[in-house]
Amino acid sequence: MSNVILELKNVCMYFGGLKAVDDVSFEIKENEIMSLIGPNGAGKTTIFNVVTGVYTPTSGEILFRGKLLNKYKPHEITKLGIARTFQNIRLFKQLTVLENVILAMHCRRKLNVFHSVLRLPYFYRELKKTVMKAEEFLDYMGLLGKKDEKAENLPYGEQRKLEITRALATGAELLLLDEPAAGMNPQETTDLMRLIEKIREDLNKTIFLIEHDMKMVMGISDRIVVLDYGKKIAEGLPEQIRNNKKVIEAYLGKEVANA
Numbered sequence: 001m002s003n004v005i006l007e008l009k010n011v012c013m014y015f016g017g018l019k020a021v022d023d024v025s026f027e028i029k030e031n032e033i034m035s036l037i038g039p040n041g042a043g044k045t046t047i048f049n050v051v052t053g054v055y056t057p058t059s060g061e062i063l064f065r066g067k068l069l070n071k072y073k074p075h076e077i078t079k080l081g082i083a084r085t086f087q088n089i090r091l092f093k094q095l096t097v098l099e100n101v102i103l104a105m106h107c108r109r110k111l112n113v114f115h116s117v118l119r120l121p122y123f124y125r126e127l128k129k130t131v132m133k134a135e136e137f138l139d140y141m142g143l144l145g146k147k148d149e150k151a152e153n154l155p156y157g158e159q160r161k162l163e164i165t166r167a168l169a170t171g172a173e174l175l176l177l178d179e180p181a182a183g184m185n186p187q188e189t190t191d192l193m194r195l196i197e198k199i200r201e202d203l204n205k206t207i208f209l210i211e212h213d214m215k216m217v218m219g220i221s222d223r224i225v226v227l228d229y230g231k232k233i234a235e236g237l238p239e240q241i242r243n244n245k246k247v248i249e250a251y252l253g254k255e256v257a258n259a
């Protein structure tokens with residue numbers, strides 16, 4: 001049986017009287033592509049926020065490889081091996097593509113202020129290694145040719161790819177992608193699907209995805225969890241979700257049945 005990498009047990013996240021996430025439980029297995037879907041306001045991003053330490057859940061448990069995450073801070077969770085991208089792209093827009101990747105690698109780098117101030121030979125050796133590693137990530141993602149461009153000058157689809165590159169560069173095993181195909185045309189979306197599948201296969205990553213594009217969700221996911229008003233209303237294989245009456249009736253209608 002495959003190993004569970006992430007487990008949510010009866011997780012609740014309340015904002016005052018609003019139950020943004022209400023008693024949600026599910027598991028993600030190592031190397032799986034799991035999608036989280038649901039209408040606007042269903043609680044998807046809130047789930048990402050509790051998993052990555054932005055919020056402490058009101059109750060319930062979040063376990064990463066059996067380790068309770070509830071009290072960890074976002075940077076500690078990144079260090080443990082979970083990285084995310086955001087619905088609204090968050091890059092250092094004025095910095096180059098390469099610099100953006102290098103900054104994402106800082107949580108694994110052996111350099112500190114002491115090394116950089118004294119400019120020890122060690123500093124230059126480590127810096128060179130870091131640059132080479134960052135270039136490897138960019139090459140893998142097809143962005144090496146753009147390494148010296150300012151992030152803000154990249155076309156939208158490439159900015160989204162750069163965000164994924166940054167998530168990979170943290171060394172994370174579990175990648176949380178929040179609407180990676182948002183704003184992409186159908187060709188870009190298909191390319192992105194192939195890329196995500198490649199990352200899972202070549203690099204042995206686990207992918208947890210929020211996405212509204214049903215063709216992508218149905219085409220790429222091993223399993224899908226469906227939320228509605230903070231509650232899990234279904235979980236299963238794409239075929240099961242596509243044919244689930246509750247899912248179709250509750251909100252997706254033809255969108256999911258025809259994807």
Ligand SMILES: Nc1ncnc2c1ncn2[C@@H]1O[C@H](COP(=O)(O)OP(=O)(O)OP(=O)(O)O)[C@@H](O)[C@H]1O
Nearest residue numbers: 015018019020038039040041042043044045046047
């Ligand atoms: N910090 C917060 N304070 C108060 N309410 C919040 C907060 N964050 C989210 N909410 C509310 O929680 C509910 C779930 O929001 P969430 O962003 O998780 O939904 P979503 O499924 O990601 O929606 P979308 O598809 O539109 O991104 C919404 O009603 C939202 O307004």
